[in-house]
Amino acid sequence: MVLALLVPLGEVADESAHLLRAVALLDGQVVGHRETVTYSDGVARPAAGVTVDPAWEVVSRGRPPAPDKVPVPEPMPAPGAPAFLPLYTIGTYFPGFYVPAALGTGAGAALGLGHAGAARLGRLANAAAYGLLGLAALALARRGRALLFGVLVLPMGLSLAASFNQDALMIAACALAAALLTGEEAWRRRLAALLIALVVLAKPPYAAIAAMLLVPLPPRFWKNPVLWRRVLTALLVVLPGALWILYTTTSVATPVPRLAYEAGPLWTGPRPATFLGTDTRAQAGVLLADPSLLLTLPASCLFGLKRALTLAAGAIGLFGWADRPLPAAVYAAWGAGLIGLALLCGPALRLRRADLALLALGALVTAWLVALSQYLSWTDVGEVRIYGPQGRYVLPLIPMLALAVAPRPDATLAPRMRWTVALGAAVAALDLVVVSLAAARMY
Numbered sequence: 001m002v003l004a005l006l007v008p009l010g011e012v013a014d015e016s017a018h019l020l021r022a023v024a025l026l027d028g029q030v031v032g033h034r035e036t037v038t039y040s041d042g043v044a045r046p047a048a049g050v051t052v053d054p055a056w057e058v059v060s061r062g063r064p065p066a067p068d069k070v071p072v073p074e075p076m077p078a079p080g081a082p083a084f085l086p087l088y089t090i091g092t093y094f095p096g097f098y099v100p101a102a103l104g105t106g107a108g109a110a111l112g113l114g115h116a117g118a119a120r121l122g123r124l125a126n127a128a129a130y131g132l133l134g135l136a137a138l139a140l141a142r143r144g145r146a147l148l149f150g151v152l153v154l155p156m157g158l159s160l161a162a163s164f165n166q167d168a169l170m171i172a173a174c175a176l177a178a179a180l181l182t183g184e185e186a187w188r189r190r191l192a193a194l195l196i197a198l199v200v201l202a203k204p205p206y207a208a209i210a211a212m213l214l215v216p217l218p219p220r221f222w223k224n225p226v227l228w229r230r231v232l233t234a235l236l237v238v239l240p241g242a243l244w245i246l247y248t249t250t251s252v253a254t255p256v257p258r259l260a261y262e263a264g265p266l267w268t269g270p271r272p273a274t275f276l277g278t279d280t281r282a283q284a285g286v287l288l289a290d291p292s293l294l295l296t297l298p299a300s301c302l303f304g305l306k307r308a309l310t311l312a313a314g315a316i317g318l319f320g321w322a323d324r325p326l327p328a329a330v331y332a333a334w335g336a337g338l339i340g341l342a343l344l345c346g347p348a349l350r351l352r353r354a355d356l357a358l359l360a361l362g363a364l365v366t367a368w369l370v371a372l373s374q375y376l377s378w379t380d381v382g383e384v385r386i387y388g389p390q391g392r393y394v395l396p397l398i399p400m401l402a403l404a405v406a407p408r409p410d411a412t413l414a415p416r417m418r419w420t421v422a423l424g425a426a427v428a429a430l431d432l433v434v435v436s437l438a439a440a441r442m443y
Helices: 002-006 015-026 054-060 088-092 096-110 114-140 145-152 155-161 167-180 186-202 204-214 225-251 280-289 293-303 305-317 328-348 353-377 391-404 414-442
Strands: 033-038 044-052 083-086 257-262 274-277 349-351 405-407
Touching (some): 002 114, 054 114, 096 114, 096 167, 096 186, 114 145, 114 155, 145 328, 155 305, 155 414, 167 204, 167 391, 186 225, 204 353, 204 391, 293 305, 328 349, 353 391
Antiparallel strands (some): 033 044, 044 083, 257 274
16 A cells, blocks of 8 residues: 555556556457557557557656657647557556456546546555455465465565556466465366466466466376366366467557667578567567577576576566665565575475476476567567566466475474464565665655
């Protein structure tokens, strides 16, 4: 709640575009559409976006446009009447996780709070939805509550929850799905499948999280019909997301504009090769010309030491446009908390190795797909590195790990659980005080 009211609108990752997406949903625009826009470099380009009052864009603009770095529409539409505003990839997202923020914003507008006040109410509605999903996860989980609680109170998740960014509800939905799957009742598995389907619809590269539906693996699973029924369920869960991305790619998606640039070193086509934006087809050609890049590019993006440390910091919390770090004490406390949790819980838990291998593979495939999607849709053609992956993209994957552990039947849990609860409460209390004060100093 503090972050929702304290942090300026637009000072959370991609929030301005997500806010416009939520506002457009109130007007019945389920998905964006294409229009041709003239940009500050004088070039007319097709763009995916929505039609709303530009006053919403003005109030949510965290920082002024920088046409010397990225082309922007010119002239910018004047507030007061609906106009087309480009959103690019965000204009293609499935609208499910925008509903709470849209309803809150609509209620604020109906109450006459003005654009800024209505947007604040939309933020609070998103935070409330995040809290309700998180509380449901903790209430329904039969094991792994400490891990789920830790994911839900990470500063990055709280920052996203206090904004219009749909990633927060994706994280909470994954936590709730994992919590449901700690039990074997049919209603739990059906509801978890629905939540996972919504996550995959929102971001199809997360399709591999459907591996959660396959565990616990039954004995001699390769011959067990139970597993193959679960595989069929997982495929059906992923299918709507596959159909959605096929539809948006062919009907809505457009390149992201860039100032004119020469293709990077990996480009194998004729030169000079000047591009005015991203180009998915050209990038696919780069990857197909050297298939080893399908592995080496994501590997260098995810596992290089410097990049891995940046991703870890981003998973704990980088505010603003991923350019406002938290105090070092916050990162140290979360690192110590993770080690402490492993030491406290480790002796009382047993790893389901087959389940862990499957879930780890699902998480790795998801991270690989996310990195490749960023290369295809966000990175300049032929570049040797991938633009865009951030630590917050990993957060929906962590709840899966709760399904790979189980209490040892002979372990005495009570003393360890008291210390585990105390450790989690201490780190959360640090968040409550330090993160709020840090945000107040930032803004």
